[in-house]
Amino acid sequence: MTTADKTSGNGHSGHPFYPDHLLVEGIVAVIVLLAILLVSQVWQVPLEEMASPSDTSYVPRPEWYFLFYFQLLKYFHGPLIVVGTFVLPLLLFAALVLLPFLDRKPARGVLQRPRSLTAGVLAIAAMILLTVVAYQEDDSMKLPPVTDQQVAAGKDIFYRFCILCHKMDGQGGFMAPDLTHIGSRSGRTYMERVIINPKIVSPSSIMSIVPLSDAERHEVSAYLSRKK
Amino acid sequence: MGRIYAFLDDRLNLEPLVRAIADHPVPDHANPLKTPKALMYCFGGIAFMLILLQIVTGMFLMLYYVPSPDHAYASVTYIQDEVMFGSLVRAVHRVGASAAIVMVFLHMMRVYFTGAYKKPRELNWIAGIFLLVIVIGFGFSGYLLPWDQKAYWATTVGINLVATVPLVGDFLANVLRGGSEVGALTLVRFFVIHVMFLPALLLVFLAAHFFMIRRQGISQPL
Ligand code: HEM
Secondary structure (H helix, E strand, C coil): CHHHHHHECCCCCCEEHHHHHHHHHHHHHHHHHHHHHHHHHHCCCCCCCECCCCCCCCCCCCCHHHHHHHHHHCCCCHHHHHHHHHHHHHHHHHHHHHHHHHCCCCCCCHHHCHHHHHHHHHHHHHHHHHHHHHHHHHHHHCCCCCCHHHHHHHHHHHHHHHCCCCEECCEECCCCCECCCHHHHCCHHHHHHHHHCHHHCCCCCCCCCCCCCHHHHHHHHHHHHHCC | CHHHHHHHHHHHCCHHHHHHHHCCEECHHHCCCCCHHHHHHCHHHHHHHHHHHHHHHHHHHHCCCCCCCCCHHHHHHHHHHCCCCHHHHHHHHHHHHHHHHHHHHHHHHHHHHCCCCCCCCHHHHHHHHHHHHHHHHHHHHHHHCCCEHHHHHHHHHHHHHHHCCCCCHHHHHHHHHCCCCCCHHHHHHHHHHHHHHHHHHHHHHHHHHHHHHHHHCCECCC
8 A cells, every 4th residue: 555655646535436436437438438429320431342452553541540650651761661660669669668767757747847748749749740641642642633634524424424413513403412612622532432432421322323433533533623 | 236235245255355446535636527637537447448348349240240351341241231230330349449549549648748657657657558559459450350442451551561670570471461462361360369369468458557556546636
């Protein structure tokens, strides 16, 4: 008990773990659970086409929480990649493990520990920044740049397959959203994903999957991205 | 309730056990009802709750999931489209995974910025780092299981990165893949890592973590 007495807040003040504290934790837990259920209802979990080991053109993306790391790796070219895949992770791991032994002053408040504060804030800022950059590059990376030819071809395809449901410049169907200004609302990646799998818009989507080739899909999204 | 407890206590002498687990005061500075700031002391508990959620939803997914290249994708489609509540359970498992990562990270930030890793809690901080690595391992190994394009190619890239580690990289990559390419063996390996190896490790480190918290109490207010 000696360790606890000196450094822990477990004293005479406070409330019992059971049932008081467990109840509080329970309430917070239920709120988090409900939030998760809600997101799970609204968001359609992605499932792409079945793996095809021969299709080497596919550009994969990691789960969002690995994005910052993948972005970081992009800055290490050629043989330098070991810095990103080995040296940095090892240093980070060592620094974390050794932290309590390196930083032995008893002061605990962040304001009394300016160096720890700076390091922590910088690390978090870097992770956020790298993630944002990764998303931005994602939006432009996979897709070929928009050319006028593509836009013209995309327009043809749109008027052949999509106009039945969607309204465009005042004409077309009324079952689906007006796409006249879609380019100012959504990015190209999003449009491509909707065309591949309309269910990402809503699980009950009635939009039909129009079987377009990759090139045709890029053309349509190029066309739509110009519709600002 | 009381009578059932009395019955069991009479025969099994539960009193000391229950006291050891549940009968300790929690300081006011960790009580969100007293100070909203104390919510940050809930992150660890929420992370634990989310891990339980992942275990339960994962068990239900396992009822249908088949870890073979020929059937994995079809079994996930089946869970998604045919099984009652299947798509919901899959979604909760996926969303819960992200939430768990976020919570573990927030918890770690709480410990870092309140200096709670200092003496005498050094060892618990280290146990925590291992927990972090394990949780990330869950994320990486689970990503392959649906066996769709993204799963396959993201894992291929991930393992290729492992291969760049000096000296042992190629060896590690081959162990993970079970060969020179991502295939049937890789899928089985990732599946077993995801549902057996990592959970076992997780439970060991969680037990150590909770034992140390109980012994040392929550760190004092700043
Ligand atoms: C699976 C993930 C984890 C779970 C379920 C978990 C759970 C918990 C719980 C319930 C507490 C009690 C206080 C609180 O909730 O804030 C705690 C305390 C603590 N955790 Fe974790 N933890 C996890 C990961 C980590 C990580 C990644 C670290 C740091 C690298 C860490 C370091 C600590 C330390 C040092 C304490 C004592 C804090 C104090 O006394 O103020 N834990 N953990």
